[in-house]
Amino acid sequence: MNDFVLVFKNLFRRKLRAGLMIFSIFIAFAIFGVLASFERAFNAGQELAAADRLVTVNKINFTQPLPYSYYGRIAGMEGVKRVTFANWFGGYYQDPKQFLITFAVEPRSYMDVMAEEFDIAPDAQAAFVRTRTAALVGETVANKYGWKVGDRVPLSSSIFSQKNGARSWDFDVVGIIKPKKPLIDTNFVLFQYEYFNETRSFAKDTIGWLVLQTTSPAINDKVIKTIDETFANSPFETATDTEKAFNKAFMAQLGNIALIVTLVVGAAFVTILMIVGNTMMMAIRERSREIAVLKALGFPGGRVLRLVLGETLLLALIGGLAGLGAAALVTTAMRESLANFVPGLALNAQIVVLALALMVALGLATGLMPAVNALRLKVAAGLGRG
Amino acid sequence: MSDHALVRLEGVTKGFVKGQESIAIFKALDLAIPTGDFVAVMGPSGSGKTTLLNLLGGIDHVDAGAITVAGQRIDGLSENALARYRAANVGFVFQFYNLMPMLTAAQNVELPLLLTPLKKAQRRTHVETALAVVGLADRAKHYPREMSGGQQQRVAIARAIVSDPKILLCDEPTGDLDRATADEILGVLQTLNRELGKTIVMVTHDPAAARYAKRTLHLDKGQFFEKDLAA
Numbered sequence: 267m268n269d270f271v272l273v274f275k276n277l278f279r280r281k282l283r284a285g286l287m288i289f290s291i292f293i294a295f296a297i298f299g300v301l302a303s304f305e306r307a308f309n310a311g312q313e314l315a316a317a318d319r320l321v322t323v324n325k326i327n328f329t330q331p332l333p334y335s336y337y338g339r340i341a342g343m344e345g346v347k348r349v350t351f352a353n354w355f356g357g358y359y360q361d362p363k364q365f366l367i368t369f370a371v372e373p374r375s376y377m378d379v380m381a382e383e384f385d386i387a388p389d390a391q392a393a394f395v396r397t398r399t400a401a402l403v404g405e406t407v408a409n410k411y412g413w414k415v416g417d418r419v420p421l422s423s424s425i426f427s428q429k430n431g432a433r434s435w436d437f438d439v440v441g442i443i444k445p446k447k448p449l450i451d452t453n454f455v456l457f458q459y460e461y462f463n464e465t466r467s468f469a470k471d472t473i474g475w476l477v478l479q480t481t482s483p484a485i486n487d488k489v490i491k492t493i494d495e496t497f498a499n500s501p502f503e504t505a506t507d508t509e510k511a512f513n514k515a516f517m518a519q520l521g522n523i524a525l526i527v528t529l530v531v532g533a534a535f536v537t538i539l540m541i542v543g544n545t546m547m548m549a550i551r552e553r554s555r556e557i558a559v560l561k562a563l564g565f566p567g568g569r570v571l572r573l574v575l576g577e578t579l580l581l582a583l584i585g586g587l588a589g590l591g592a593a594a595l596v597t598t599a600m601r602e603s604l605a606n607f608v609p610g611l612a613l614n615a616q617i618v619v620l621a622l623a624l625m626v627a628l629g630l631a632t633g634l635m636p637a638v639n640a641l642r643l644k645v646a647a648g649l650g651r652g
Numbered sequence: 653m654s655d656h657a658l659v660r661l662e663g664v665t666k667g668f669v670k671g672q673e674s675i676a677i678f679k680a681l682d683l684a685i686p687t688g689d690f691v692a693v694m695g696p697s698g699s700g701k702t703t704l705l706n707l708l709g710g711i712d713h714v715d716a717g718a719i720t721v722a723g724q725r726i727d728g729l730s731e732n733a734l735a736r737y738r739a740a741n742v743g744f745v746f747q748f749y750n751l752m753p754m755l756t757a758a759q760n761v762e763l764p765l766l767l768t769p770l771k772k773a774q775r776r777t778h779v780e781t782a783l784a785v786v787g788l789a790d791r792a793k794h795y796p797r798e799m800s801g802g803q804q805q806r807v808a809i810a811r812a813i814v815s816d817p818k819i820l821l822c823d824e825p826t827g828d829l830d831r832a833t834a835d836e837i838l839g840v841l842q843t844l845n846r847e848l849g850k851t852i853v854m855v856t857h858d859p860a861a862a863r864y865a866k867r868t869l870h871l872d873k874g875q876f877f878e879k880d881l882a883a
């Protein structure tokens with residue numbers, strides 16, 4: 267026997283009580299793990315955003331179109347190193363449920379602006395520029411549908427149709443897009459804007475948004491001002507911002523996830539702190555005679571304090587690790603099906619470290635009062651006067 | 653007074669404050685217990701018998717006076733020093749056994765050894781020896797709830813002697829047992845005293861129990877009146 271055995275046996279002497287406490291901690295850490303993974307995934311885009319990249323959208327909101335001519339005009343502005351644009355396609359494969367993130371882009375400039383993010387083989391790059399019906403497929407999508415270079419795939423749009431009435435376009439897969447850094451999402455398909463613009467039945471010569479690189483992040487503010495002032499008072503006013511701010515604003519539409527995580531997890535932890543803390547207080551009070559006996563045997567106060575804290579720490583660790591394990595299973599299971607909405611959903615090391623710290627904090631906080639009571643317990647009083 | 657005493661109380665004064673009242677239990681009490689003694693302490697309820705054991709065991713403090721055990725002054729020691737004193741010198745046996753319900757007999761007996769530097773194998777040997785001394789070698793794996801009162805008290809005695817303390821303090825160790833079982837337990841204590849030379853101070857209400865001791869002290873109104881068994 268050792269102190270750990272003693273702690274373990276003390277904790278599980280009332281199996282139902284220990285089980286309920288572990289279960290409540292389990293739930294709290296499962297919620298924490300899942301919500302924190304979502305929050306991380308949502309914010310990954312912001313953290314990855316390049317500092318020298320700006321996004322220009324329609325001032326009304328980013329779903330409104332801009333004229334194609336802005337591409338050339340912005341390219342000529344001072345401080346703009348490169349510019350490209352994209353048009354949302356609203357794509358799906360075979361069934362609207364098989365929603366696909368699909369953009370029509372200007373191939374050369376798009377690949378240049380995104381060169382730091384995406385790894386595209388040189389021959390695929392050349393084929394994408396050369397072939398009117400070419401499509402570049404993100405690795406995630408290619409793996410999901412088993413598409414390979416040389417395949418011809420029909421993609422439909424929930425927004426656009428062809429002049430000939432067809433709802434779908436045929437594309438030739440000319441390359442696979444691989445991420446150059448971890449956390450970069452490749453769950454999308456690119457195709458040529460020119461092919462799209464010539465065949466679509468409406469909204470001709472409009473684009474969705476522009477992405478540009480400045481010659482230096484230091485002049486971002488100046489470039490933003492130049493662009494937005496140039497198009498002020500025109501039928502298509504623009505709103506330009508850094509990519510980071512743009513991603514953040516986009517996420518804000520989904521609600522302040524960090525705040526939700528904090529509130530939900532905070533509420534769960536406060537509840538547990540009270541329930542487990544109170545239960546442990548009662549448990550230790552019930553055992554005051556035994557604690558007095560331990561002290562009579564010569565166990566010093568500090569050792570008794572550690573035994574009680576050990577019990578709440580063990581409780582928090584068992585429940586917490588199990589909850590975190592469950593969260594890992596849930597996020598892994600949801601990863602595939604949520605890839606379109608929450609790319610990169612995963613319980614990463616950072617979350618695990620934070621959760622471990624929370625477990626230790628919870629264990630110490632719930633054990634503190636009962637441990638101090640045990641430390642202070644007077645032996646003669648605890649033994650009663652038999 | 654001789655200097656061979658294991659335990660010496662000199663001018664011990666002790667009282668309690670209960671609300672407005674203050675009760676004096678001992679006033680300038682003197683007592684000497686030589687090594688190898690087996691003392692029964694009798695006296696009316698509330699006369700201070702348990703308080704005396706608590707003072708000897710270092711779980712209560714004197715108001716004035718000196719207590720020396722095995723050459724060490726224990727009055728005025730810090731809580732941690734008292735814990736060390738208890739671990740090294742004192743074995744307690746209580747009326748209601750006070751075993752840990754979630755531990756087996758062997759684990760209960762092992763508890764005091766967790767305070768020693770003994771290795772696992774050595775601890776096991778000590779535990780086996782202590783259980784054999786009280787005649788419970790075959791019950792090592794049993795839980796307290798699986799044992800009779802007499803057996804539980806024997807486990808408690810094994811726990812009290814396992815770290816080889818200098819003095820056993822027993823507070824009405826047979827108070828909860830029937831006559832036959834009480835005699836068994838008292839026999840065990842007597843053996844510990846006679847054959848292993850353990851010094852024992854035993855509080856009891858029962859004159860039959862007191863007869864197992866070498867001498868009996870009567871505590872009344874804060875003073876001792878000695879009665880010799882032979883007399």
Ligand SMILES: Nc1ncnc2c1ncn2[C@@H]1O[C@H](COP(=O)(O)OP(=O)(O)O)[C@@H](O)[C@H]1O
Binds near residue numbers: 647669696703
């Ligand atoms: N912690 C305490 N607080 C107040 N009074 C106490 C306390 N402990 C003992 N007493 C009182 O001291 C007297 C002696 O108690 P005790 O030593 O337990 O007596 P005995 O064991 O001889 O029955 C009793 O009157 C008891 O009420």
Ligand SMILES: [Mg+2]
Binds near residue numbers: 651701702703823
């Ligand atoms: Mg008493």
